[in-house]
Amino acid sequence: MAPVLGVIVGSVRAGRVGPKVARWFVRHAEADGRFDVRVLDLADVVLPLDLSGGDGPDAVAAWAGECDAFVLVTPEYNHGYPASLKLALDSVKHEWRGKPVGFVSYGGMAGGVRAVEQLRQVVAELHMVSVRDAVSFVRVKRAFDADGATPDEVAPDAADRMLGQLATWAGR
Template sequence: METPLRLEVVVASTRPERFAPVVADWFLGLVAARPEFEVGVLDLRDIALPVDLTGTPEVDAFRARLAAADAFAVVTSEYNHGYPASLKTALDSAKHEWRAKPIGFVSYGGLSGGLRAVEQLRQVVAELHMVSVRESVSFAQAKRRFDANGATDDRAAIDASARMLGQLAWWGRNLRAARVADPYPG
């Protein structure tokens, strides 16, 4: 069997009363059932990335995790029609480590389900030379979509997750092979 792809799941919200763990844990449960992935979690609440983008040992460790990854999935909320500042800091804290790797989005929020944040993120990750997969997962009125145990019966989100993970696996395998055969010129 081919070496599993290293999928790093980035949990973007750092607010004290955040809903992110509910959405992230649900998504991680789906990923755990996929043998093509070896998963890691980069919870930005637990990683001290300086907003002035200076180099620190924490930044070096973060960049090493990114460099070792084959693909990324971001679990993000939407704040004021945008994504969290912690995620922008994370994206800007590295450069080459993101390049030529696929990324997918799991968003949540009010009426838009975080889709406005995702559309902004697609522009940013393109500038980082990443491949944003077409499928995304979105939870409008997210707190109403999960039960007390963190489960959801939202069929659209469940189906979108399966398609997104399939796209991440395809791009992850092909871009990993391409980076080995012919390093990305970025």
């Protein structure tokens, strides 16, 4: 049985590019074959506004508990990551612990790398293991064609390296 890779689409903004980026990565990860890939789009989840009680929303906790590794698909907004992604990470505690996490980021000229660097600090505090390699799309609005393919020759190689590291940390 293949380990489960949870892919989280972190942006909830109207007109967001995240689902297109996530679909590209999910197709790539499924073709790789090392993981059973599941997607959680935060736009489809009701996240709590009050984090003072409990371990978070049942939907996120249950989904996170089923996963052996994670990939966070995140834009970079104002040199940071979206509040929705932070809220999802903060709302579930124990399900993240000891799990490896990778990043697929996108944005303008920086491609989301500043958001990822901040997220590495957050996931470390949650006792997750962030893998070194990540996928980054600069000028994301030009990075994909109408079919969701990308001419970016670096992205598939980076995704392969990241999936290999996630598989190693997931114990597979």
